[in-house]
Amino acid sequence: MSRLSPSLRPLALALLCSIPALALADPxxxxxxxxxxxxxxxxxxxxxxxxxxxxxxxxxxxxxxxxxxxxxxxxxxxxxPIGSTSKAMTVAALAVLVDEKKIDWDDRVIDHLPGFQMYDAWVTRELTIRDLLVHRSGLGLGAGDLMFVPRSSLSRAESVRRLRYLKPATSFRSGYAYDNVLYMVAGAVIEAVSGQTWEAYIRDHVFEPAGMRVTTSDEVDQFATANxxxxxxxxxxxxxxxxxxxxxxxRASLGRNAAPAGxxxxxxxxxxxxxxxxxxxxxxxxxxxxxxxxxxxxxxxxxxxxxxxxxxxxxxxxxxxxxxxxxxxxxxxxxxxxxxxxxxxxxxxxxxxxxxxxxxxxxxxxxxxxxxxxxxxxxxxxxxxxxxxxxxxxxxxxxxxxxxxxxxxxKVSAKPVASRPTLPLGGYAGRYADPWYGPISIHQEGKRLRLNFEQTPNMQGTLEHWQYDTFVVRWDDRTSEPAYMTFRLDEQGKVDDIRMKAVSPIADFSWDYHDLHFTPQAAGAAGGQP
Structure with missing residues (x-):
């Protein structure tokens, strides 16, 4: 790829515009x-x-x-549904605001969303709108996607708030790792600056002016369309x-909180x-x-x-x-x-x-x-x-x-070691919470354990013993990826924390079970965030 200095780009564009139109090549x-x-x-x-x-x-x-x-x-x-090709449309909506001088690509996010926070305070201060769009924030691949995959009861604003609990995988701007959650923040910036929802703004300022007659970002409109x-x-x-x-x-394909990403x-x-x-x-x-x-x-x-x-x-x-x-x-x-x-x-x-x-x-x-x-x-x-x-x-x-x-x-399926769980099934039951995802509950039903991801509608499943203190979650909804769930015990034999990862070695990265870290929640505690 050739690289032009900023001073030469206008000249290059003028020269390109002077080239005669290319002849049509048939499909x-x-x-x-x-x-x-x-x-x-x-x-x-x-x-x-x-x-x-x-x-x-x-x-x-x-x-x-x-x-x-x-x-x-x-x-x-x-x-x-066009998934992440929606991202370029969210960028186009931001471009309209840039052209109107209401924002700049290099504005700090906190100048438009004063309450926004990342895990690191320095990143919070320095993160720009451009950073939201190019996957260099330091978050890991797909981090936080379980806030909207496969669906969610969380609002966009609450999901954005929870990003402060997502630990970075690398230093800020040091490399590339694809994420969706920061496009969710980009949508929140559009809402804060325009006074409209992202759905309404992109309809009024991108789809309608572009002449895209049936394109929609609104779930109600999408499901009302027969075709x-x-x-x-x-x-x-x-x-x-x-x-x-x-x-x-x-209706179970994507949480609407992350619609600006896909x-x-x-x-x-x-x-x-x-x-x-x-x-x-x-x-x-x-x-x-x-x-x-x-x-x-x-x-x-x-x-x-x-x-x-x-x-x-x-x-x-x-x-x-x-x-x-x-x-x-x-x-x-x-x-x-x-x-x-x-x-x-x-x-x-x-x-x-x-x-x-x-x-x-x-x-x-x-x-x-x-x-x-x-x-x-x-x-x-x-x-x-x-x-x-x-x-x-x-x-x-x-x-x-x-x-x-x-x-x-x-990809050869793993084989479990013949073993028994350390605790009786009831010893694993309880309420747990992850800082960014929120609460889950595990309870015993007869001779099995049942798991409920409480903020993901219809995401319940049965825990099948795998080996030692690791179980496999078999979700009632087969479209959700099965996951290993490993309980770590403390010196008193009680559950200290829980880690998870996808069973399938080719699972989509948005099933980011590996970013979860559940710890026991005190009886009567609400939510899951400190």
């Missing part, structure tokens, strides 16, 4: 057939594809069905992602509008000088802020390994075959999205599926990239499928 001739083929091979119920070339929408179409076993077809207006894709996942194969495709409860739902037609605006650096498709956000804001969004670690992919996907990888404001910035690629993936329970921009070719595309079969998204992403970069056709979907299968085969 792959076999695109419809290829999408249908990989959907059938991988068992994806429904999909939406949008492609924009040189300022024109050349493809916006739905495929398959909204719900497994149903007949209602996906079309270009069917809305899909929506239902979520699906593979649940009965021992590990999530393996087994038969099942329809999930769409709570938008959109369609192929609306994603095409979003791609047009992105490629036009904030200008609206209708022209006439109308903009969603400024050219200056557009440059900020795509400017790398923090390096991301690079691991060499093994065969058969080794060629997908980038030479550089960085995070900008709500976007990944990487290279592929010598060109800069701006992209971001998104996933909520039962749905996934990929948004890709090739600025040097003035091309962008988005892919949505209503399942968790990410090999389809990653594979079609590289197949489309190869098409637009004049590379030979290749079965990238098949290659990514082989990679995933090999990864799963390497």
């Amino acid at each position: 792959p001739k076999n695109l419809d057939a290829r999408v249908a083929q990989v959907m059938q091979e991988q068992g994806v119920p429904g999909m939406a594809v949008a492609i924009v070339e040189n300022g024109h929408v050349v493809h916006a179409k739905g495929y398959g069905v909204r719900r497994l076993g149903g007949t209602e077809a996906v079309d270009a207006d069917t809305i899909f 929506r894709a239902q979520p699906h996942a593979r649940m009965d194969g021992g590990l999530r992602g393996v087994g038969r495709q099942e329809v999930l409860d769409e 709570g938008v739902a959109s369609s192929a037609n609306d994603m095409a509008r979003w791609l047009e605006i992105q490629l036009a650096h904030g200008a609206l498709p209708e022209g006439q000088g109308k903009r969603l956000y400024s050219e200056t804001a557009a440059r900020e969004m795509w400017t790398p802020q923090v390096n991301m670690p690079i691991s060499q992919y093994p065969a058969p996907i080794a060629e997908a390994t980038p030479q550089f990888s960085s995070y900008a404001l709500g976007w990944d910035v990487e290279d592929y075959r010598g060109l800069k690629i701006i992209s971001h993936g998104g996933a909520v329970l039962g749905a996934q999205t990929m948004v890709v921009l090739i600025p040097d070719r003035n091309i962008g595309f988005s892919l949505n599926i209503n399942s968790e079969d990410g090999v389809v998204l990653r594979g079609l992403m590289f197949e489309l990239l190869d098409h637009y970069l004049d590379q030979p056709q290749r079965d990238w979907v098949g290659d990514f499928s082989k990679f995933r299968q090999a990864r799963e085969l390497l």
Whole structure:
């Protein structure tokens, strides 16, 4: 990637704008057939594809069905949850406020949220709006996600308050670790500055001006829309992602407290509008000088802020390994075959999205599926990239499928040691609390222990003895990842604390059980925070 000094960037942009418009390159001739083929091979119920070339929408179409076993077809207006690709939309909302001079990217968060605190007082004083967006705060990967995964009864304001109890994993601004919770704070900043909820502000100042007719960040509006894709996942194969495709409860996909990090739902037609605006650096498709956000804001969004670690992919996907990888404001910035690629993936329970921009070719595309079969998204992403970069056709979907299968085969299930628990079952019962998550309760029902994550609706399960003082939590709702729960005893033989971790070695990082540290709570104590 070339690097220009700030003084040369305006000149470079002026030169780029003077280049004649590029000729349109047709989408792959076999695109419809290829999408249908990989959907059938991988068992994806429904999909939406949008492609924009040189300022024109050349493809916006739905495929398959909204719900497994149903007949209602996906079309270009069917809305899909788009997960973390929502982050760039939250950034766009902030950009509007920056353009209006109501905030600056480098304002301190506490100047707009005076009560906001991180675990470290110095980080609290220094954390900026930019820091909220680029995953360099020092928090660990996915830290705090259990405040909204799979759902929550917590408000956004209360969830933001609890961040002061999340211990950092590294020093401030020393490296990259993806998080969602600080985008939740970004949403709170928008609310504090604008006087509107994040949902209302992004509707009024992003979606409506952009002409995104059916896109919504409001849960009530989403479920009131008949033309929506239902979520699906593979649940009965021992590990999530393996087994038969099942329809999930769409109302249990994400806590709304974290919607600024991943709570938008959109369609192929609306994603095409979003791609047009992105490629036009904030200008609206209708022209006439109308903009969603400024050219200056557009440059900020795509400017790398923090390096991301690079691991060499093994065969058969080794060629997908980038030479550089960085995070900008709500976007990944990487290279592929010598060109800069701006992209971001998104996933909520039962749905996934990929948004890709090739600025040097003035091309962008988005892919949505209503399942968790990410090999389809990653594979079609590289197949489309190869098409637009004049590379030979290749079965990238098949290659990514082989990679995933090999990864799963390497993960051998652990075997417990034959042993018995130290205490009778009643000795493990009680109320416990973690500083950032809050309270849980364990009680004995006959010859079993039952666990209740009290601030996560319907997250109850049974503790099955594993070995020594470790149990496995089998949740009543099978969509929740099973977890090991280890009790540590004090010198008097009473529970001193509890640690947890996901059973599956390929569990999504948002199941951050490993960040929990439960300690006994005194009888009659309320909440879980000191």
